[in-house]
Amino acid sequence: MQEFKIDANQKTPREVNRSLRQAATENDLITIENPNAMHYLAAGLIEPVEVIIDGSAGYFVGTMIHGARLHINGNAGWFPADNMTAGEVIIDGSAGDGVGQGIYGGIVVVRKDVGSRTGEIMKNGTIIVGGNSGFMSGLYMMGGRIVVLGDISDDAGESIIRGAIYVGGDIKSLGKNAKVEELDPEERIELKELLTKYDFELKEEKYHKFRKIVPRSARPFYGQESEEG
C-alpha cells in the first residue's frame, strides 16, 4: 500500500486540495495532518483513494467526491459530503447542519450528534447518525435513507418526497407530507446488517424500537399520484 502525508498547517484549503489531488493518483492512503477545522477539505476528489483527516474538518468536507473514502477523526462543520455521488465519509465526532446535503449516492456516517436539515434534498445514498439529528431532518428528501440512532427533532421529514428516515429514538414532530410507519422484518434485518457493518453494536430490542418516516404522497404540492413514474 502506497501512503502519503500532507501537513495542512499554514496551508490554504486550495493548497491542501491541490496536494491531495496530485497524491491521490499515486497513493492508496493519504493522511491530512493538522487540519484545524479547515473548510473544503477533499472537495471534488474523484480518485478511489482512502483519506484520513487527522482531526476536525470545517464546512463542506468531502463535497462532490466521487468514490473517495474519507475518515475524519474529529468533528465536521456544516454540509459534510454535500452532493457526493459515490464514496464514503465517516466522521468520528459530531457534525453541523446539512450532513449529506443533496447526495446522489455513497454513505455518510456521523458517530455523534448532528445539526439541522440532515440529508436535505438528498436523492440517493445513505446517512447514518449515531446520536441525535436536528430540526427538519430529511427536508425535501427525494430518495435514499437516513438512519438516526437517537432522537430526531421538530419537523422531521419536512416535505419529504421519496426515501425513508429510520429513527431509533423519539420523533419530536413530523413535517408536512411525512408519516410514521413500522418496519417490516426484512427492513429490520437490512438495518442490522448496515449498522453492524459500520461498527454500531445495538441490542436486539433496539432494532424493534426503530420506526421509519416516509412520505404521505409523492406529489404533495401539485399534480396527481398517477403521474408519478
Added chain:
Amino acid sequence: MCGIAGIVFKDKKLHPVGRFMTHMLIALQHRGPDSAGFAIYGGLGLEENEYLLNIEVKEKPKLLEEVKSRVSAAFPIESEEIIPSVENYNIYRCKVSLNSFSQLKPLIMDIDKIDDVIVLNGAHSFEMIKDVGLVKDIAARYDTESKLGTHAIGHTRFSTESIVDRYHAHPFQSYIIPDITVVHNGQITNYWKIRDPLERKGHTFETTNDTECIVHYIADKLAQKYSLEEALEESVKDMDGPFSYVVGTPNGVGIAKDQLGLRPGVMAENDEVFAIASEEVALREVMDTSEIDQISPGETRAYTI
C-alpha cells in the same frame, strides 16, 4: 457572513482574554475582512462613575484640541491617550469621571456634534476596540493580546447592508443600561417592528444597522429585570430573519440563534471556560474541542459569573 465569538472564564479572575479573543477572531477572519472588534470585560479597573471614551477624530488642525475642550468643559479629563488608526484618523481615548451613568449618553451626543468626530463608545466595565481592516492589524494597533479580563466578545465583519467604518464595526453598544454589547451574524428582517416600540419608549438609535436594534432590544429587556437568558429567549420569539448573535454584559456572555437555524453557532465548555463561536476553528484556540455542541435553531445559551 460574519464571525462571532464569546469567551467567559468561570473563576471571575483576570485572564489573558484579549489574547484568546484575538486568536479566535484570527481563526474567523475568513468570515469577514471588513472590520473587527472586541469588547473585553473586567480588566479596566475603573473607579465608580469613571468611564473610558473612545473617540474617532479625523486628522485636521485643531480638531483634537476642540474635542478635548468639549469634553473637559463638561467633565475633567483624568487621563488620555491617542492611538493612530488608518485613513487619516486617530482614536482619542480619555477617562472621565461623571456624577452618574445618566450623564454618559448626553456627553457622547454633545461630542458627536463636532464635524469629523464620532464617539465610538463610552464604557465603565469593558474595553471596546473596533476598527476597519484585518484582525491581525487591529490587534497590533491596539495591542489586544496584552488585555486582561474575565470575559469578552468579538467579531469579524462581512458587511451586507450598511457602511464599512469604525462606528459600524461590531460590537454595538446600548446606553439604556451600562455596558451592554452585541456582535451579530445575519439580518433582522422585521427590523422596524423591533425598532418602533423601542423608539416610542425613548431609546435613541444612531444608525439603521440591525445590530444596533438587537443591542437596544436586549438592554431594554435587561432594564426590565429580565435575566440574560430570558432576554435572549424573548428575542428569538420576537425577531425574524437569519441571525446568530452574541451578547456581552458586565457579568456574562450569551448567544441566540434564529428559529430556522440559518446562521451557525457552536459552543464548548469545561470546568474553567465557556466559549461560543461561529465555527469550531475558533473554539480550538481556547480549549479541547473533542466535545462541541451545535446551537440548535431557536436555542439560546448563556453563562454569567
